[in-house]
Amino acid sequence: IQLTQSPSSLSASVGDRVTITCRASQGISSYCAWYQQKPGKAPKLLIYAASTLQSGVPSRFSGYRSGTDFTLTISSLQPEDFATYYCQQLNSYPQSFGGGTKVEIK
Amino acid sequence: EVQLLESGGLLVQPGGSLRLSCAASGFTFSSYAMSWVRQAPGKGLEWVSGISSSGAGTYYLDSVKGRFTISRDNSKGTLYLLMNSLSAEDTAIYYCAKADGYNYGYNYWGQGTLVTVSS
Numbered sequence: 001i002q003l004t005q006s007p008s009s010l011s012a013s014v015g016d017r018v019t020i021t022c023r024a025s026q027g028i029s030s031y032c033a034w035y036q037q038k039p040g041k042a043p044k045l046l047i048y049a050a051s052t053l054q055s056g057v058p059s060r061f062s063g064y065r066s067g068t069d070f071t072l073t074i075s076s077l078q079p080e081d082f083a084t085y086y087c088q089q090l091n092s093y094p095q096s097f098g099g100g101t102k103v104e105i106k
Numbered sequence: 107e108v109q110l111l112e113s114g115g116l117l118v119q120p121g122g123s124l125r126l127s128c129a130a131s132g133f134t135f136s137s138y139a140m141s142w143v144r145q146a147p148g149k150g151l152e153w154v155s156g157i158s159s160s161g162a163g164t165y166y167l168d169s170v171k172g173r174f175t176i177s178r179d180n181s182k183g184t185l186y187l188l189m190n191s192l193s194a195e196d197t198a199i200y201y202c203a204k205a206d207g208y209n210y211g212y213n214y215w216g217q218g219t220l221v222t223v224s225s
Contacts, residue, residue, distance in 0.1 A: 033211030035151070042201055042218060043143075043151060048211035086151050090209055093165035095141070095153040 001025055001089050005098030011106040016077045020101045022087035024068040031091035034063055034072045037100075038083045046085075047072060077103070108132040108214045110202050115219030122192050122223070128185040128202030128216055136160075136180035139205065141212065142187050144198035144221075154200070155187060169195075192223045 002025040012018050022032065030050040035043035045054045047063035050070055060075045074081055082105055087098040114126040128140070141156040155176040156165040164176050175188040185202050199220050203212035 031209050035211075037151075042215035043212070045211045045213045048213075049209050054211070054213060088151075088153070088211065090205075090211065093156060094167045095156065097143075097151040097153060100150040 003098035009102040018074040022070040028091035110216035112216040112219040126187040135183040146198040
């Protein structure tokens with residue numbers, strides 16, 4: 001299953017609303033997770049089951065599913081949110097990740 | 107506290123073999139499926155292999171099938187990845203990862219171990 005993530009990069013300012021999209025090549029039900037990764041660090045789980053916020057993750061992060069399209073939204077971008085974000089499908093093996101979206105400071 | 111500690115990453119020649127280990131602690135290792143995820147330098151995340159809690163089920167990325175073998179020793183709380191016929195395309199940081207359940211995402215990751223395949 002291929003995951004097409006867009007955009008591959010974006011520039012935004014603190015306080016902006018940011019939306020990242022992930023489209024699956026076939027149905028994956030709600031088996032989608034989102035991760036944040038900062039340079040030199042392991043990924044951090046933000047969202048699982050398409051829209052469930054992982055414990056301890058700020059509520060400005062949210063996830064949504066519409067068919068085979070999944071979105072990650074950051075409602076008000078904070079300085080610590082500049083990072084790369086990945087979606088992942090856990091519906092079937094082999095599992096797969098999207099190509100990533102790098103969120104940079106404008 | 108859940109901890110995952112990978113080891114075994116090295117510089118290895120093309121065609122060579124390597125075994126990675128992931129020592130787990132802070133949870134009942136035998137109750138959880140585990141996975142290996144890799145990241146080539148400057149590239150994105152790539153799921154490599156997974157194993158069921160008992161070890162009876164194993165799963166692989168197509169490009170490593172037949173070359174890599176995932177296994178686990180529940181008595182030792184350790185996950186393994188045996189990698190054969192290595193090529194430059196296998197150069198990456200290899201992470202072991204744990205999810206709380208089938209659709210829970212990977213909420214625990216190790217620090218990663220670097221595998222470099224080069225002559």
